[in-house]
Every structure is written in structure tokens, then in C-alpha cells.
Amino acid sequence: MRYLFPALLLLLATRAAAQSLPIIPQNPPGLRWQEVRTPHFRVLYPAGLDTAAQRTAQRLEA
Known part of the structure; x- marks a missing residue:
């Protein structure tokens, strides 16, 4: 019982923090996406990351 409350509190805290993640502006609306097939x-x-994308595509196909 002594460890149950802290464990429950930790579980609830991590779930509450997960709810805020979509708010973080990771992909601003003005960001232009490109594609390598x-x-x-x-x-x-x-x-702007053309070289890295080409290198990634080559490694995926290797």
C-alpha cells in the first residue's frame, strides 16, 4: 500500500503529460513538404533537406 499511491500518481502524471503533446508546434502550417519515391x-x-532525404531513400533501398 505504501508504494501503490506513488506508482498510481506517476502513472496518472505521465498520462496527463501525453495529452499535451499534440499542442507542441512540431510541424508549422507554413512548412513545405517534398517527397522522394x-x-x-x-x-x-x-x-531544404534534399540531400538527407536522398541519402535516406538510398539506405532504405539497400
Whole structure:
């Protein structure tokens, strides 16, 4: 019983924090997405990361 309350409190706190995650502005509306297609994958990436997207697509197909 002594450890039940702290464990329950921790569980509820993590669930409450998870509810706030969609509010974080990870993908602003003005962000332009581009796409690299391979025979088996679609790699979506923000504009300006062309080199990294190409490298990722090549590694996925390897």
C-alpha cells in the first residue's frame, strides 16, 4: 500500500503529460513538404533537406 499511491500518481502524471503533446508546434502550417519515391518507399521531408532525404531513400533501398 505504501508504494501503490506513488506508482498510481506517476502513472496518472505521465498520462496527463501525453495529452499535451499534440499542442507542441512540431510541424508549422507554413512548412513545405517534398517527397522522394523509390520502388518500395516514399520519403517525406521538409524543403531544404534534399540531400538527407536522398541519402535516406538510398539506405532504405539497400
